[in-house]
Structure formats: C-alpha cells, structure tokens
Amino acid sequence: MRSLKDIKRLIQRAEIHATPEVNQAVLESLRKELAGLDKGTSAVWKASREGILGNNRMARWGLAAAAVVLVTTGLVFLHQPSRQTIPGPTRVLGTQASVQMLTEASLEAAFRRGGIEAVYDQCGRALQMERKPMNPSVQQLLAESFDNDKNAGGENP
Amino acid sequence: MLEDRVLVRRLRRGDAEALRRIYEKYRDDLLRLAVSLSNDGIATEDIVHDVFASFIRQAKQFRLTGSLKSYLATCVANRVRNASRAERVRRAVPLEQATGAVANGSRPDQWMIWSEELRQIAGALALLSYEQREAITLHLQGGLKFREIAEFQHVPLKTALSRYRCGLQKLRSLLNSQVTECDH
Numbered sequence: 001m002r003s004l005k006d007i008k009r010l011i012q013r014a015e016i017h018a019t020p021e022v023n024q025a026v027l028e029s030l031r032k033e034l035a036g037l038d039k040g041t042s043a044v045w046k047a048s049r050e051g052i053l054g055n056n057r058m059a060r061w062g063l064a065a066a067a068v069v070l071v072t073t074g075l076v077f078l079h080q081p082s083r084q085t086i087p088g089p090t091r092v093l094g095t096q097a098s099v100q101m102l103t104e105a106s107l108e109a110a111f112r113r114g115g116i117e118a119v120y121d122q123c124g125r126a127l128q129m130e131r132k133p134m135n136p137s138v139q140q141l142l143a144e145s146f147d148n149d150k151n152a153g154g155e156n157p
Numbered sequence: 158m159l160e161d162r163v164l165v166r167r168l169r170r171g172d173a174e175a176l177r178r179i180y181e182k183y184r185d186d187l188l189r190l191a192v193s194l195s196n197d198g199i200a201t202e203d204i205v206h207d208v209f210a211s212f213i214r215q216a217k218q219f220r221l222t223g224s225l226k227s228y229l230a231t232c233v234a235n236r237v238r239n240a241s242r243a244e245r246v247r248r249a250v251p252l253e254q255a256t257g258a259v260a261n262g263s264r265p266d267q268w269m270i271w272s273e274e275l276r277q278i279a280g281a282l283a284l285l286s287y288e289q290r291e292a293i294t295l296h297l298q299g300g301l302k303f304r305e306i307a308e309f310q311h312v313p314l315k316t317a318l319s320r321y322r323c324g325l326q327k328l329r330s331l332l333n334s335q336v337t338e339c340d341h
Contacts, residue, residue, distance in 0.1 A: 002332050004325060011282075011297045014275035016189050018202075026206055027180055031173050034213050 101126040161225040168216045187233050190298040193282050194237040208232045230299025281331045289324030292317055
C-alpha cells in the first residue's frame, strides 16, 4: 500500500537519466544558439547601419549638409546683436501727452487761444510727438526747441 | 530565487556558463514533467530542448518576476499541450489507444533513461484525465502554486484544487490497484 506522501515523493523525485554524450550535444547546440543570437543581433545592427549610411552616398552627403546647416544656424543665432527694447514708461508717458493734447478741453483751449490755426497746430504737434523717437538725442531736442521759438516769433512779431 | 535572477541577468549578457547552470539545474525536472504530461509518443526531449532554445531567444526581453522553474514548467506544459494536439490530429487515432501504447514503450531516438519508478508513475498518470494530470504534475514537479495552475487552466481555484485532489486519489488507487470514481 502506497501512501499519498509516497506517491507525491515518487512523482517529484522519480529518477531520470540523460545519456552524457547526448546531454553534452544538446548543451552545445544551446550554446551555439546563444552565440548565434549575439552575432545575429550585432550583424543586424551593422547591416542596417551600413544600409542606411554606408551604401548610400546621397544619405551620407545629406547628413553632412544637414549638420553644416545646423551648426551655421546655431552660430548665427549666438552672434546676433540683441534687440534694444523700448522702455515701457517713456512710451506710455509720450502717448499719454499726445492723447491729452487731443482731448476736447485742450483743443477748445487752443481754439480760444489762437483760433482754428492753433487747433491744427496742436493736432500736428500731437501727431509729431507720437512719431518721435522715444530716446531723442540732445541735438534733436535743441533743434526742436529752436523751431518752436522761431514759430512763436513768426506768429507774434 | 536570487541565484536564478543572477543567472538570467548573466544569460542576457550572453554568458554561456550561466546557460549551462540553468540547463543543468532544471533539465531533469523539466524532462520529468514532460514525460509525465505527455502520453502520446511526442518527443519530450525535443520539447525540453525547444523550451530552452526559446528561452535563450527571449532572454534579452525576459524579466523574471516569479520562479524560473515555474516559468519553464509552464512553457513545457504549453508545448506538450500543443504537441499532443498536433500529434492527435496527425495520427487521427483515439487518445485512449495512443495512451496505452506510449506510456509503456520507448522510441528509438529517445536519449534519456527512465527509471522504473518514473515508468510506473507515467503509466498511472496516463490513465488520468489530462486536466488532472496537468494539475498534479505542475504542482509537484513544476512547483506551481494552485492559483497559478488555476490561471494556466483558465478555471477557478477550487476547480484546480479539486482536480489535483481527485487526481491524486485516483492515482493512489491505481497504484494500489483500486479504482475510484471522481467528478473532475
């Protein structure tokens, strides 16, 4: 009578022998499989690399040209002078001044002061202010003030 | 377990020594499992060889999450299933006829020597249903847990347990020259 324990042991430990020669041959074939796998992988990679770059001159030249373009573009961007940004507050002040000159009250005051001519004059100056550079040089400011003086002298001799 | 992880990592790098260690460590267990599972004249040595060859091919992508023995045992069981199915179709003979013929015989190209105990066990296992045989051998020889066997067989855990117990009981009766009836 076999007990369950005996049967389990029998199933787990029943002996099996493989002949050493054949066993060695099987192991050798598995080793070859492993070696072939490594070679195969490197060969495939090499073949694809050769296929893309080595055998195709156009691809090689294209790659070189693309590299040159990239490097040149990079250099151009690096050496480009940085743009000067206009300071915000100055622009706002200038805009605000020209807007104030064109308000109904200021135009009415100008009309009372010198008639329609004075209104046209104020509008012209407001537009001029809008077109002026934000950072005028000292010479420009002097020339402008001289012009204003001349105009003032011409109108009121 | 830890040793298996190291061996698999070395195998992934193409280490032939690691391959030899894995092969020698699990060869007998897998051969025993294949012999116990198959009963229709399929070349169990070829199946074990194919499992190892396939394992080598997949080694680079393989990530060991559980037991290596269980993984290889599952591979063997899968291949035995497929080979048995193919053999049945090829021969077009009823399974019952094939069973008796092969469990006691040996093929000329067979390169492993079965012990008398294994021959006796294989003969008795051949009389069980395939599912019972699978549950018993995967648990006792493949080291799979019942949960894993249930997943493998696509059945609930209780069914897998029942197959194992009933199969073992039947096996005991067969080996002690008694026959009992079991549902599963």
